[in-house]
Amino acid sequence: MFVQNNIPLAPLTTMRLGGEAKFFISIKTTEDLANALEFCKKENQKFFILGGGSNTIFRDSGFPGVVLQMQIPGIRCLDTNENHTIFQVGAGVIWDHFVEYTVKQGLAGVECLSGIPGSVGASPIQNIGAYGQEVKDSILKVECMNASGEIIIISNEDCKFRYRNSEFKSGIYKDFIVVSVTFQLSKSTPPCLRYPEVQKAWDIFNEENPSKEIPDSERRNFQMETIRNLVIQLRKKKSMVLDDSDPNTRSAGSFFTNPILTETQTNEFLKTAKNLGFENPPLYPESPGFKKLSAAWLIENSGIQKGAKYPGGVGISENHCLGLINIAGTTTSLLEMAESVRGSVFEKFSVLLEMEPVVRP
Numbered sequence: 001m002f003v004q005n006n007i008p009l010a011p012l013t014t015m016r017l018g019g020e021a022k023f024f025i026s027i028k029t030t031e032d033l034a035n036a037l038e039f040c041k042k043e044n045q046k047f048f049i050l051g052g053g054s055n056t057i058f059r060d061s062g063f064p065g066v067v068l069q070m071q072i073p074g075i076r077c078l079d080t081n082e083n084h085t086i087f088q089v090g091a092g093v094i095w096d097h098f099v100e101y102t103v104k105q106g107l108a109g110v111e112c113l114s115g116i117p118g119s120v121g122a123s124p125i126q127n128i129g130a131y132g133q134e135v136k137d138s139i140l141k142v143e144c145m146n147a148s149g150e151i152i153i154i155s156n157e158d159c160k161f162r163y164r165n166s167e168f169k170s171g172i173y174k175d176f177i178v179v180s181v182t183f184q185l186s187k188s189t190p191p192c193l194r195y196p197e198v199q200k201a202w203d204i205f206n207e208e209n210p211s212k213e214i215p216d217s218e219r220r221n222f223q224m225e226t227i228r229n230l231v232i233q234l235r236k237k238k239s240m241v242l243d244d245s246d247p248n249t250r251s252a253g254s255f256f257t258n259p260i261l262t263e264t265q266t267n268e269f270l271k272t273a274k275n276l277g278f279e280n281p282p283l284y285p286e287s288p289g290f291k292k293l294s295a296a297w298l299i300e301n302s303g304i305q306k307g308a309k310y311p312g313g314v315g316i317s318e319n320h321c322l323g324l325i326n327i328a329g330t331t332t333s334l335l336e337m338a339e340s341v342r343g344s345v346f347e348k349f350s351v352l353l354e355m356e357p358v359v360r361p
Contacts, residue, residue, distance in 0.1 A: 018058025021067040034149035051119035091121025106221040107185035109138035114228040115235040121178040125168040132194030136161035144176035191227040201230040238320035252357040254322040302344040310337040
């Protein structure tokens with residue numbers, strides 16, 4: 001275990017914001033993690049677990065404790081049969097590398113989560129999802145370490161996954177550290193085409209490639225890789241795939257989650273929207289008694305324009321209004337912009353947006 005001092009944090013996050021970490025330790029094994037936790041206890045230092053930095057925003061003052069960056073590697077096949085394959089994946093594996101690896105084998109379950117930045121260890125914490133898929137549907141169990149250095153195995157059921165949330169994010173396991181995730185992926189389930197945007201892209205692809213002859217033995221792999229590529233293309237159009245040449249990707253992805261409304265809140269929102277001249281705002285079934293509302297729709301219809309610039313070197317992505325971007329700013333200016341956006345939405349629709357990235361003091 002190697003302890004570093006005063007390490008800049010901005011280069012380790014997709015927002016490229018934040019000061020320095022007082023201490024910094026790269027974690028490549030569970031033994032490293034246990035030793036690092038002992039160091040934190042001995043030095044009486046608080047710690048923060050950093051993955052790929054796609055969902056983390058550090059303050060301009062930095063982090064006054066120990067940043068532990070998870071870099072535990074490895075994709076290990078635990079079992080495979082005619083129906084599925086089970087993998088145990090290290091928390092430090094880049095999420096999209098894992099997705100690409102499985103899609104190339106014709107495995108279904110995470111293909112629509114292609115292009116999402118970050119690491120595998122972060123995937124169960126906020127139950128990442130996109131284009132009709134959520135990671136909860138492919139996770140079997142999560143291997144964690146508690147503050148005492150003990151390894152704990154958490155079943156899918158005990159994770160209590162819900163929309164962009166889990167017991168790791170806001171429940172009884174929030175102090176546990178993910179060291180590996182076990183996934184079960186299907187060899188027979190068709191590619192996921194639940195999301196209309198993906199289905200449309202798939203239909204267009206097939207119309208433009210009517211005479212494409214693919215041997216039966218290669219057809220599934222071809223379909224899975226095509227769906228992955230289409231999803232990545234959709235994300236790129238919204239600047240939701242990391243690209244150093246595109247300043248609109250200097251973001252935390254979707255900055256706000258889609259609000260989940262109770263039946264009473266839904267009725268109140270529809271009444272407000274109707275009074276404002278919006279007859280059919282987008283609402284989607286969530287769970288019994290709840291509806292999901294599009295945060296992007298709320299922002300756009302609050303008068304906030306894509307490409308808008310805000311004081312302090314921050315702005316709204318030119319390609320997606322949920323992308324709050326750092327142009328040449330500070331964390332302080334970014335958070336002031338976020339509050340301005342939330343205020344505009346609340347003032348017009350009486351709906352409060354919740355931030356998706358975590359802000360660390």
